[in-house]
Amino acid sequence: MRIDKWLWYARVTKSRSLAQKLATSGHIRVNKEKIASASKAVKPGDVLTIARERGVLILKIIALGKRRGPYEEARKLYEDLSPPPPPKADPPTQAPGQREAGSGRPTKRDRRKMDAFRSES
Incomplete structure (x- = not known):
């Protein structure tokens, strides 16, 4: 399956065109290899590293999916391996x-x- 289609199915992006832009921008790595096209094929077992504004997202593909369904269905397509966010600093008293x-x-x-x-x- 194409990576842009999978990103859209897994609800990583809001639209397929945003998934294409993300894939062609060079912010995605598939198994530690940087990709440059949205037509890169992915399969179960691949690990995606996605650099986003809010941090790095590391996803292991479990299934490909058949449609863009609700969040509960999309959540079953991947395993989130991202590190936990750093703890927030307490404001000074x-x-x-x-x-x-x-x-x-x-x-x-x-x-x-x-x-x-x-x-x-």
Whole structure:
């Protein structure tokens, strides 16, 4: 099966034309080999590495599929081998009287916190 068709069936892209653009852009590798055309044939067992804006997507093809069905059906076409996303950093803690620069006027809740903090001292 053509890679662009499989990407569309597996719901990696929203349309077949977007799948073709992704395949011809050079952002996809099939078994560690960079591809340049949307007509590259894929088969079960192939591993796709897709470079996207949000990170790298690594998919192992399990089945080819017969149509573009719902998400539950598309999810059975591949196994996701992508690394988990890095943990998000906690925002720095601030004292109740401190506000982040450029955050605008304080809300009523913020004012109450500031007043309570000032009255404690």
